[in-house]
Amino acid sequence: MSESELLPSGRRRIDLLELKGIVKRFPGVLANDHIDFEVCSGEVHALLGENGAGKSTLMKILYGLYSPDEGEIWLNGKRVEIHNPTDAINLGIGMIHQHFMLVETLTVAENVALGLPSSRGPLTDLERVSKRILELADIYGLDVDPEAYIWQLAVGQRQRVEIIKALYRGAALLILDEPTAVLTPQEVDEFFVTIRQMVEDGHSVIFISHKLHEVLAISQRVTVLRDGRRIDSCPTAGCTKASLARMMVGREVIMKHDKPPVDRGEPRLVVQNLHAMSDRGTPALQGVDLEVYSGEILGLAGVSGNGQRELAEVVTGLRPLTEGKVLLEGQDVAGNDPGTLTDRMLAYIPEERMKDGMVQEFSVAENTILRDHHKQPFSRSGLLMLRTIAGYADDLIRKFQVKTPSRETPAKSLSGGNIQKVVLAREISRGPRVLIAAQPTRGLDIGAMEYVHARLLEQREQGTAILLISEDLDEILGLADRIAVIYEGKIMGVVDADDATPEYLGLLMAGVEAETELLAQNTC
Amino acid sequence: MRIIFEKRQSISRRAMVLVPVVSFLVSLLLGAILLLISGANPFETYAAMARGTFGSTYNFSETLVKAIPLMLTGLGVSIAFRMRFWNIGAEGQLTLGGVAAAWVALYWAGRVPAFLLLPLAILAGMVAGALWAGVPAFLKAYLGVDETLTTLMLNYVAILFAAHLYYGPWRDPQGYGFPGTAQFDPSVWLPRLVGTRAHLGLIFAIVLALALWFVLNRTRWGFELKIIGENQVAARYLGIGIARNIVLALLLSGALSGLAGACEVTGISRRLQQGLSIGYGYTAIIVAWMAQLNPIAVLFVAILMGALLVGGDQVQMTMGLPASMGLVLQGMILFPMLAGSLFTEYRLRIVRPEKTDPLASETVEAAS
Numbered sequence: 001m002s003e004s005e006l007l008p009s010g011r012r013r014i015d016l017l018e019l020k021g022i023v024k025r026f027p028g029v030l031a032n033d034h035i036d037f038e039v040c041s042g043e044v045h046a047l048l049g050e051n052g053a054g055k056s057t058l059m060k061i062l063y064g065l066y067s068p069d070e071g072e073i074w075l076n077g078k079r080v081e082i083h084n085p086t087d088a089i090n091l092g093i094g095m096i097h098q099h100f101m102l103v104e105t106l107t108v109a110e111n112v113a114l115g116l117p118s119s120r121g122p123l124t125d126l127e128r129v130s131k132r133i134l135e136l137a138d139i140y141g142l143d144v145d146p147e148a149y150i151w152q153l154a155v156g157q158r159q160r161v162e163i164i165k166a167l168y169r170g171a172a173l174l175i176l177d178e179p180t181a182v183l184t185p186q187e188v189d190e191f192f193v194t195i196r197q198m199v200e201d202g203h204s205v206i207f208i209s210h211k212l213h214e215v216l217a218i219s220q221r222v223t224v225l226r227d228g229r230r231i232d233s234c235p236t237a238g239c240t241k242a243s244l245a246r247m248m249v250g251r252e253v254i255m256k257h258d259k260p261p262v263d264r265g266e267p268r269l270v271v272q273n274l275h276a277m278s279d280r281g282t283p284a285l286q287g288v289d290l291e292v293y294s295g296e297i298l299g300l301a302g303v304s305g306n307g308q309r310e311l312a313e314v315v316t317g318l319r320p321l322t323e324g325k326v327l328l329e330g331q332d333v334a335g336n337d338p339g340t341l342t343d344r345m346l347a348y349i350p351e352e353r354m355k356d357g358m359v360q361e362f363s364v365a366e367n368t369i370l371r372d373h374h375k376q377p378f379s380r381s382g383l384l385m386l387r388t389i390a391g392y393a394d395d396l397i398r399k400f401q402v403k404t405p406s407r408e409t410p411a412k413s414l415s416g417g418n419i420q421k422v423v424l425a426r427e428i429s430r431g432p433r434v435l436i437a438a439q440p441t442r443g444l445d446i447g448a449m450e451y452v453h454a455r456l457l458e459q460r461e462q463g464t465a466i467l468l469i470s471e472d473l474d475e476i477l478g479l480a481d482r483i484a485v486i487y488e489g490k491i492m493g494v495v496d497a498d499d500a501t502p503e504y505l506g507l508l509m510a511g512v513e514a515e516t517e518l519l520a521q522n523t524c
Numbered sequence: 525m526r527i528i529f530e531k532r533q534s535i536s537r538r539a540m541v542l543v544p545v546v547s548f549l550v551s552l553l554l555g556a557i558l559l560l561i562s563g564a565n566p567f568e569t570y571a572a573m574a575r576g577t578f579g580s581t582y583n584f585s586e587t588l589v590k591a592i593p594l595m596l597t598g599l600g601v602s603i604a605f606r607m608r609f610w611n612i613g614a615e616g617q618l619t620l621g622g623v624a625a626a627w628v629a630l631y632w633a634g635r636v637p638a639f640l641l642l643p644l645a646i647l648a649g650m651v652a653g654a655l656w657a658g659v660p661a662f663l664k665a666y667l668g669v670d671e672t673l674t675t676l677m678l679n680y681v682a683i684l685f686a687a688h689l690y691y692g693p694w695r696d697p698q699g700y701g702f703p704g705t706a707q708f709d710p711s712v713w714l715p716r717l718v719g720t721r722a723h724l725g726l727i728f729a730i731v732l733a734l735a736l737w738f739v740l741n742r743t744r745w746g747f748e749l750k751i752i753g754e755n756q757v758a759a760r761y762l763g764i765g766i767a768r769n770i771v772l773a774l775l776l777s778g779a780l781s782g783l784a785g786a787c788e789v790t791g792i793s794r795r796l797q798q799g800l801s802i803g804y805g806y807t808a809i810i811v812a813w814m815a816q817l818n819p820i821a822v823l824f825v826a827i828l829m830g831a832l833l834v835g836g837d838q839v840q841m842t843m844g845l846p847a848s849m850g851l852v853l854q855g856m857i858l859f860p861m862l863a864g865s866l867f868t869e870y871r872l873r874i875v876r877p878e879k880t881d882p883l884a885s886e887t888v889e890a891a892s
Binding site for chain 2: 317340341355356360371
């Protein structure tokens with residue numbers, strides 16, 4: 001074995017990994033239909049596709065979590081059988097899941113050592129583990145403290161721990177399942193630096209994503225899946241956002257929306273000098289002033305964790321405020337409970353739609369009436385009007401094109417996009433006066449995203465005052481009439497969408513305040 | 525060839541019937557092995573158990589006698605569990621229900637019209653049970669006190685309080701030192717089915733199970749209870765009073781267990797005495813889980829558990845097996861039943877190697 005075949009971690013590299021004709025059937029679904037896929041040493045191969053296209057299934061097969069119904073896996077020219085993750089790890093394959101598999105109450109070193117035999121038999125060998133972690137951290141330029149507890153770490157740091165964990169187990173090939181979903185733009189940049197370094201050193205990386213710009217930025221090759229089939233594999237260099245989107249969705253995608261001009265009306269939601277605490281008791285909002293008018297979308301841009309969540313929660317009555325006013329159609333509603341605000345026709349699409357927006361065990365029908373279950377026509381003298389509810393649910397399912405086997409299907413078995421459609425359908429159909437939409441398209445595929453956008457614009461035309469909180473600048477630039485930027489619990493500035501550029505907003509998001517007007521002139 | 529577990533796409537009705545039946549057969553098989561080891565004939569033992577529990581009207585009525593308190597406490601516990609409130613205090617709630625009913629029966633007689641005495645005794649039992657569950661519910665809902673500890677510890681308080689009463693101030697002076705109160709006036713006896721000890725509590729249990737099912741599935745309050753149980757964040761966001769509803773549900777839960785206790789003292793012992801409960805309140809936890817918190821299913825599971833209790837006694841008496849054997853057999857039957865419930869949500873699938881694959885067949889040959 002020559003030196004060049006070794007990775008910096010001392011592990012042999014995987015020159016070529018091939019998946020051949022992989023087929024995986026689930027009851028009622030053909031998740032993978034004869035998929036071929038390969039990845040070489042020193043390459044990032046992106047696996048692109050909408051939710052449910054079969055990306056995760058394919059990777060779970062490679063990692064031994066599922067067994068394929070047909071097909072073969074070849075590694076460095078030899079056929080291999082992968083029955084479980086242990087097999088995969090022994091072959092040098094590491095997987096980093098979208099949701100981190102870390103125990104928060106343990107330290108970094110303990111998490112890395114979890115599940116591995118100790119060199120000291122029944123006793124732990126954490127010092128040795130720590131030493132090796134520092135070695136790996138040094139080789140790969142990953143800044144990690146082995147003694148730190150996971151709960152103390154920011155999301156980006158946690159991801160580094162996951163990478164270290166995989167490297168510690170000898171991973172030559174890394175499967176990254178939507179690794180940027182939880183990262184801030186800055187963390188994504190840092191993360192990409194690490195990935196590029198690893199690939200240069202001879203690692204292979206499979207990058208699963210549905211974010212086109214990230215795929216374009218990081219990968220050398222891209223394979224697009226749609227409905228369980230491989231549509232194409234090609235060098236990333238020749239691709240554009242539009243061409244990739246077309247392959248993913250199977251048709252042309254409109255990236256820019258036609259926004260008919262709407263005369264904005266009276267201010268419906270006014271927030272004055274709002275102060276509130278975060279869950280940890282630190283000031284999260286420090287004097288926020290905002291006005292949202294009837295018939296407009298006010299986009300709230302900002303890097304995650306700058307008070308967006310707290311603002312949405314205060315306005316919807318979920319979080320107490322420490323100072324300031326919230327005026328809903330002129331009336332101070334600060335301190336009102338969420339139920340009262342609901343009755344005043346405030347609608348809310350929460351960021352954590354699975355957790356806050358619905359009851360997963362409930363049927364689709366039950367979820368459509370969550371908000372108004374206590375009112376006529378859904379209940380009368382304490383009894384639920386099941387027939388009315390069924391009719392209403394069927395109506396919404398049809399109008400909002402929710403893909404569900406029936407209205408009685410538990411909501412948890414729907415795809416992310418369809419769950420969001422149910423939440424959206426419920427909130428919009430009430431005819432809200434004010435709508436708070438927090439990250440309404442996060443995690444959705446392009447088709448569902450377009451759909452949500454269209455519905456939000458439709459609400460705008462109907463005169464609803466919409467506060468759109470999003471970390472996706474493209475989304476804000478595409479939809480909003482005015483854009484406010486939040487930074488450390490303060491509004492850095494409010495600009496007309498027509499005058500805004502990503503560069504200018506980026507500066508505000510980074511907290512650059514002083515010579516804003518000057519900067520605006522420079523960038524425009 | 526490999527066998528894999530696979531989540532069922534939808535829970536099939538066939539599996540829901542088939543799985544318990546097969547689990548039951550498996551448990552009989554396991555029990556048979558154990559019986560053989562201890563030198564008993566499994567067939568005869570099972571036959572004795574079956575005869576003893578379902579063999580005659582009277583035997584079946586004895587099964588019901590054990591099943592009734594299990595039904596009522598099982599319903600009570602399942603309501604609490606729906607709210608993710610781990611009420612393991614049904615035993616204490618039942619005991620205190622018995623105490624309160626006995627108090628009315630013993631000390632209100634003559635002061636209220638005779639026909640009112642029984643309804644009042646039962647009502648008192650329910651109120652006492654409700655309050656006994658209400659205390660931990662209040663502590664949990666408004667102060668965040670862990671309910672597993674409070675409900676469990678209140679059991680001891682209730683049980684020892686009852687013992688204090690029938691050993692001390694309430695003891696029957698003509699009872700020859702026997703730990704128990706005097707027998708109640710016949711006007712406070714809960715009517716029984718002719719010739720048996722099975723009492724009106726059965727009707728209460730059936731009616732209440734149906735009512736509970738209706739409340740949970742057809743009413744606004746039931747809908748809100750289910751929301752709180754499934755997702756408190758969503759409930760809060762919908763403006764549903766979580767604390768208030770937890771307390772209300774637990775008052776109901778305790779009232780059902782209190783009713784069980786009131787029925788026991790007025791229907792079976794007709795006095796407050798030692799051995800009011802033989803662990804019904806704890807067995808109720810198993811009943812609730814096996815019934816998957818479905819009120820109608822609670823009725824049937826309670827009958828099965830009642831049969832196990834009676835059958836265990838029968839094995840001791842007729843087969844001459846050690847007393848512990850009955851309990852061991854009960855455990856043997858429960859394990860496969862609980863384990864089997866996995867198969868209603870998952871199924872096994874056998875994966876055969878593909879025939880067209882030359883490499884795979886090679887490895888098979890090499891292995892053989």
